Amino acid sequence: MKTLWSEWFRTKGWKPFPFQEEAWAASLAGESGLVHAPTGLGKTYAVWGGPVLEWLEENPERETWPKKPEPLRVLWLTPLRALANDTVESLRAPVVDLGLPWTVELRTGDTSAAARQKQRRRFPTALVTTPESLSLLLTHADTREKFASLRCVIVDEWHELVGSKRGVQTELCLARLRQWAPGLRVWGLSATLGNLDEALHVLLGGAIKTAKSRLISAQVRKKFELKTLIPRSMERFPWSGHVGLRLLPEVIKRIEKCRTTLLFVNTRSQVEIWFQALQRARPDWGGDVALHHGSVDRKQREAVEERLRAGTVKCVVCTGSLDLGVDFSPVEQVIQVGAPKGVARMLQRAGRSGHQPRAVSRIFCVPAHALELVEFAAVRDAITRGEMEAREPVERPLDLLVQHVVTLALGGGFHEEQARAEIRSTYAFRDLSDEEWRWVIDFVTRGGQSLKAYPQFRRVRQDGDFFSVDQPDIARFHRMSIGTITSDAMMSVRVVRGAYLGSIEESFIARLKAGDGFSFAGFQLEFVRVHEMTAMVRKSKKAARLIPQWMGGKMPLSTQLARSVRLKLAEAKRGVFDSPEMKAAEPVLKIQAAWSLIPEPDELLIEWTETREGVLYFIYPFAGRLAHEGLAVLTAHRIGKVSPRSFALTMNDYGFALATATPLELDEAAWREMLSPAMLVEDILECLNSTELARRKFREIARIAGLVFQGYPGSAKSTRQVQASSGLFYDMFAQYEPDNRLLDQARREVIERQLEVRRLQETLMQAQNMKLILRRTERLTPLSFPLWAMWVQGQVSTEKWADKVRRMSEQLEAEALKA
Amino acid sequence: MRADVTLEWGGETLTLLPERAVWWAAEKTLFIADPHFGKASVFRFAGIPVPETSHDEDLERLSHLLTMTGAQRLVILGDFLHGKTGRNEAMFATLAAWRQRHAETEMVLVEGNHDRHAGALPEDLRIPCVQGPWCLGPFHCRHEPQEDTDAHVLAGHIHPAFRLSDRMGASLRAPCFHFSARVGILPAFGSFTGTHGMRLEPNDRVFLVGPDSVIEVSPTLAKR
Structure with a gap:
């Protein structure tokens, strides 16, 4: 029967890759695993083949195939609703062509209530869904019975989930399914990651010890080509207000040449800006230019995706919202505007073009300023060397555990011992302590540890060691709160x-x-x-200058890419300019060298300069914006502890700046102390108490733990009485219940995720062995200018800021020309 | 350092207190708005854990105010209770004990939208519920702010707050008293209550409430 499937492959004009055949065999042998391959190599069929082949083996005679569709066998999880439609189509293709008695259906938040009801009566043979929808299914007591025939779960785009709380939600759901069916096979699909072994472990959890599993790698290197638009003249003094629009005419020329272009920019605001600019420059293109980002309504996004598939759109301006693996075969060209930020991300974006297995992935890069030229050159080097970022899995998020425990109680109830063991079988909660578990149980049954303070509390009911939910309104409330993980005020x-x-x-x-x-x-x-x-x-017809900003849209420069950038800078210092990008960046780097210096990888540069506004210190650890935010807060805090003073802080991917009224009396040794890794966590915790960071982080936690219920548009009035802001909860807990573990989690998340403390710590450790160079500069340098410009931005209104920054940059340009 | 603010308004002298109350010394009358008692219970009933202690502390603060001022009358500008599911014996027992401590004080509740939903107060609390506008001298007491001709309206309902930011980008948000020519809005008395950011019209006055002081925000700071 294997021939049927191979035959189908042949009719498509495909020859199976070895990694596909390996995956089929492994799945047939009952193994679980993770398949990783670049986009466009046929990952989907690598894992879809297993369950299909298995069924064909069990049903060798076509004549005896049942007439009625087979019951649920495969669960296919996808992180994005947008992907789900495409997936259903891909999975259906062989089912239809081979005439299998299988049904493949979709179930997401958008599926109609009627269709969902129908599915719950009888699930399709393969159900394509999201982690949130699966979590919701688990709240129904009869799901276990309905899932009895489930053989295999496939998690698509696992690299997108693995570093997030949604990944943990997936882990918890999988643990539940494994509990029901110990022989369940779980297969993940992933793009290349720096920590694939860990990703496999996270996917399988404790089952990795008992089940046979493997990591399958497509040993096919996709051809990759990165070219950069080299501007005729490059501003030496980059500032963040620039989004590369100066190069618009050249970009338009590129778009003209191709049938369909994806134009990636780094933030949603920039999507809006570039879209408007294209509209103004080429009114004749009209509806041939579209935009796509995560905050645009789903219907509009889907319409754009549809046009991309059909090839009826000339250019789509987009963000990471189109990074994921939808197959847009008609895309001929991918353009990246602005800093690449990460190696994996550039590969992923390049993969949007030439989606067919053996085609070349090409990406055309547009620098917004000179230093981005260096980043593009660095990305190319890193890809050639095969360096790739890791995604750190989330550890022990108690807010999600609170949510999941209520889900278990609602979905038929649970016995404490058994549930704890099940939860500890996930990677995220493998080290869950008895105290943490106790706290979560107390939280959902009594509202907290102090029994007497919560007389009317009801959420989960406890009878001996059995836990359940018996209130219909609690059930409704809980179901409504699941799946709101991603929304943020x-x-x-x-x-x-x-x-x-x-x-x-x-x-x-x-x-x-x-x-x-x-x-x-x-x-x-x-x-x-x-x-x-x-x-x-x-x-409105009026042209508006105001464009919304979205938080959290900015990725930091990855460690891998930062290292590569430092290597490029070191080459430049030695006079090696080996690529078109580096040649173009040469004048700027020479100014940097002349006015200050270009730091070697083992040098930590601190520049300082006096201006009319105050004294500015610029420190360049090249550790990415998030770690720099932590470092800036930390350094200011430490300096302030010695002698109280106030600072203004700015940071970007290369460094951070402290602005203060009078010079700091710090010599090299004193700076070293300020940048010491000793007492790091203690000092950061102290900073956190004096800032809003933890309070802000609490938003998401409060929502997941079911404290905050954000009414939907038009939601029933009955929910309004129990609406309070997460900030209010934070304050209440901080005052009356300071040992509440969700507060603790907020602090931990800020430290680990937002301030990237691990990276921060590594940076400080490395700094200990670096040469510290303190340079007073007469004027701002190419490295310090963008940090200065951000600082000014915080002070004055937008127009004045732009004027001031432009004036300053012209002045520096003039100085640079003289030099 | 404690700092109250004295305000001439409606031909009378009012003192704005950092305990989130208005003191009208001439008539020995204390005004508060929106205590939302029982709100924590409403949340707990819905399966959302909230520490109870905040209500106890709110009552303590109110007792302290009544004692400190020697008030003969307390006017509550609505939303004394938060909701129906927050009604329970423990809370009413606490309230009754508290009422006993101030047996001599006259108390009036101007009915708020939450009170309507939560239902009547027990008789023995001796806090009669009246409909706004309830007239007291030159003042009209209401729950929801609304302009009345020929009167100065004192109201609650909004839970006003105001955000200040400095040049460096640091900012601070605090509950406030908000006074226009004819309508004065009190901050919510209850500590487990949210706030609503106010926008200022010309001639509005805003008084920020800090831990132990009330500070008027100067018009230049308030300008955005």
């Missing part, structure tokens, strides 16, 4: 008496007055009012 935007356009951060909406104009989702809009958690707007 967002407000829907809707045209008055018209369509939803997407969502914007509440803080941005809060600043608008009626009549204020802004652009979003590609439209010029006028703000009308807020109505039931929705910002009502009108379309």
